[in-house]
Amino acid sequence: MEQFSNQKLKGGYCNDLNNYSRFLTREVNVGGIIMGGNNPIRVQSMTTTDTMNTLATVEQTIRMVEAGCEYVRITAPSIKEAENLAEIKKQLKLRGYDVPLIADIHFTPNAAELAARIVEKVRVNPGNYADKKKFEEIEYTASAYEAELERIRKKFTPLVKICKEYGTAMRIGTNHGSLSDRIMSHYGDTPEGMVESAMEFIRICEAESFHNLVISMKASNTQIMVQAYRLLVQTMVKENMNYPLHLGVTEAGDGEDGRIKSAVGIGTLLEDGLGDTIRVSLTEEPEAEIPVARALVDRYVRRSTESKKVESKILNDQSENVHYSPFNYTRRKTNSVLNIGGAIPPVVCIDISGENLKDPYMLTSLGYNYSALLDKYNLSDQAADIVFLGDNLPSFTLPGNLKQVYNYKTWLEIEDKENCYPIFNAKEIDVNHVWDEHLNFIEISTNDDLELSNLKNYQTEGKNIVLVLSTESSHGMAAQRAFFLALENHQLDFPVIIKRTYQSDLLLENVKLYASTDFGALFTDGFGDGIWLSNPQNIVEINSTCFGILQATRTRISKTxxxxxxxxxxxxxxxxxxxxxxxxxxxxxxxxxxxxxxxxxxxxxxxxxxxxxxxxxxxxxxxxxxxxxxxxxxxxxxxxxxxxxxxxxxxxxxxxxxx
The missing domain is CATH 3.30.413.10 (Sulfite Reductase Hemoprotein, domain 1)
Structure with missing residues (x-):
């Protein structure tokens, strides 16, 4: 058995909460393309054709491979489909393609046992493979539960032995939507239940000395998905295991929503060094999934070669204790300042400082539809809450419920300051500083050489402050998370708007994926009272992305x-x-x-x-x-x-x- 030394995991699930460090897993050989260990994070997808339609499946597989897919999964719901995998494989090889194939199995052990002799990997779902789901609540005695495990062992072991004999890899893929009645009755519809569902099968494999395993914990709810993977890693390490992880948000949807949701779930885990292969599940042609997956993965190829150290005094302000649970969602407690923070859903702030502010119709892109006839605005469900204008003064009246934020010196010169608020850097504050009585924004970068204890006086004095947290760190999410942990250490309860700015030449599609990862990881952990994505490319898309991220993290619902x-x-x-x-x-x-x-x-x-x-x-x-x-x-x-x-x-x- 491959050597694995039990290690102390930060937060209970990753190597380092502050610096990028990939969790080292054992290597698994899938048809000559090895995953895990220090190998690249692999990209895969699944065919959507009828498996019995050999030509269509072969041609779609080729399109997927040409797009960059490294493993191709094909459904095998019965014996006949499993048998046809051999013909599909043969036709691919005749065309010069030797991509590893994965048979997707749910309810049919006999199809799995046949497929394991043909393809390079089989995927089994513990909830469906040897169990049942009728939404029945069953009470088990200890002996009855053990009897059920023995029944599963007898049904599953033949497949394990075949995989071991043929050198076939296996993915044990738990799905939140198909936990068995037995697991549901014992653990409920929880990440704990998902993990135990997989661990039961993993332990059977280990008893047979079969270790060519990959594990997944998929869910359509990104919070559940992230928590389950983290808990799985913690559980495996306790039992001296380090099997590679297949990451995915199942049933993510299509278009922008599907991409954002996938990036939130997958990206959150990649940020903490978890994941050895990913699949982005979009309701689109499978080849459309590959560029999205590749964009997510390639970011961490670069991350591993960049400076790893998060340089900031903020890190020195952290306690060794982690003040939040990565396995349960709890929002950070803050005071409420003018409808920001507290129990209020996160706000959306959009930078319009570079826009032409002569026409009220320009606010349509932010969800405010202006009617000249009525001289009023109608709000959509995705209307931004705050706009940053910098030094740019509008020539029209903005909606009364849209907060305006100006640079401090410009704000001082505004005569009618109703609904207008200042933003300044913490270092700019002096004894002569003028505070707004209702709301003040202080921007702080994680890279600032700043003592957070200096902010304590403002809290004591009851200043109405909202912090705007930016970062220039290459591992910015971790640096911003360190800031939140430092706030907890100093018992500072200011609301915080998270701000990110990306390179101006970055493709808009990648801005959305990176932002979904970086913001999504923090909101998933309960950090953040607002989102500020600063990018001049297209404020319509930026506004939509911000609301999409909050929807995907289930922290603010604005649409179906x-x-x-x-x-x-x-x-x-x-x-x-x-x-x-x-x-x-x-x-x-x-x-x-x-x-x-x-x-x-x-x-x-x-x-x-x-x-x-x-x-x-x-x-x-x-x-x-x-x-x-x-x-x-x-x-x-x-x-x-x-x-x-x-x-x-x-x-x-x-x-x-x-x-």
Whole structure:
């Protein structure tokens, strides 16, 4: 067995909370492309074609490989699909492609055992492979629970032995939406349950001296997903294991929402050095997933060669104790200053200092629709809360509920200061400083040579202060997190708006991914009372991204959330077309979560995290859910959306779309 020395993990799950350090896992060989250890973080995806359609599957696989996919997963729901993997593999080799193939197995051990003799890796889902899910609550005695584990052991061990004999790798892939009734009854719908579901199977593998394993903890809820992976690492280390991790947010959705949500979940873990292979699950063609995954991964190739040390006095202000739990979401406690902080959802601040401020219609890009006839603004659900104008004075009246922030010297010269507030650097404060009686912003960089204890006087004096936290560190998320921990150490309860600025030449698509990672990691851990993404490229996109990040971290809900799977060979309808159809009629339902699943593999479970579900259960047949409860079965697809809307109306959650 590969040597692994038990190590002390910071925060209970990573090597170092302050400096980038990749968690060292054992190497796993998947068809000659090795993951784990010091190997590159691998990128993979999954075909969406019918596995029995050899030509379509081969051609889609080639498109994926050409896009940069290193492993290709193909569904094998039954023996016939498992058998056809051999033909798919043969045809790929005839065309000069030797990409490792992964068989995706859920309910059929016999298909898994056959596939393990053909492909380079099999993926099994513990909740489906040898267990059941009927949403039954079962009380187990200790002996009855052990008997269930023995039943699973007997059913799973043959596959383990085959993989060991053929040199086939295995992913034990827990999914939040398909935990078994046994696990749910014992642990509940929790990260702990997800981890134990995988650990049961890992221990069986270890008992057979089979270690060619990769582990995943997927969920559509980014908070649950992140917590489960962290807890898995902590648990494995306690049991002297370090298997590589496959990262992914399942059912992330499509478009901007799917990309942001994936970057929040995957990026949060990559920031802390976790992850050996990733899959971005978008409801799009699989080759569209690869550039997104590659952009996320490549950032950490550079990170490992950049200066690792976070240089700041702030680090010296940290306590050795971690003041938050990385395994449970708790928002940092702050005082509330003029609707910022406290229990108020995080605010969105947009920099318009470089914009032409002569026309009130320019605020449309920030969610404020101006009517010249009524001389008033109508707010959308994604209307920014604060604008930074710097030294740029507008020639029109801004909405009354939109806070204006000016550089301190410019703010001093404004005659009517109603709804106008100053921002200044902590070092600029002197005895003659003029404070606004309601709200003052102080910008601090994690790289500042600043004693946080100097801020204590402002708190004691009751100054109405909101901190704006920026960073120039190459590992900026960790530096900003260090700042929050230092605030806790000094018992400073100022609200904090997190600010990030990216290179002006960075592609907008990458700005969104990087911001989702950097902000998302902090909001996922309960840090931050506001978001300020400073980038001059496109304020419409920047505003949308900010709200998207808060939605993905579930810290502020501003729109409908779609939990839609990325499709595969099991899918019983066109997921992309159906998702867009449902979105076109329901995207105005703020706060409503709709699950759109192509089949029943994860559908019923994921419905537990959605308010309503639309799940394919047969050709042209849809089952509708309210939460995890089946409401209507075998609805014809031509009527299913209307009946879903009727269900939403019946519950009083429908509002008519404006415009």
């Amino acid at each position: 959330e779609y939990i839609s799977c990325p499709s595969c060979g099991r899918t019983l309808f066109d997921l992309q077309e159906t998702t867009q159809m449902i979105r076109s009629r329901t995207d105005h339902l703020k706060g409503v979560k709709i699950g759109i699943m192509g089949c029943i593999v994860n559908g019923p479970g994921e419905m537990a995290d959605a308010d309503y579900g639309y799940v394919g259960t047969g050709p042209d047949k849809i089952t509708l859910y309210r939460g995890k409860e089946v409401v209507k079965k075998s609805v014809h697809s031509s009527n299913a959306l209307d009946e879903l809307i009727d269900l939403i109306k019946e519950d009083g959650n429908w509002v008519e779309k404006l415009g």
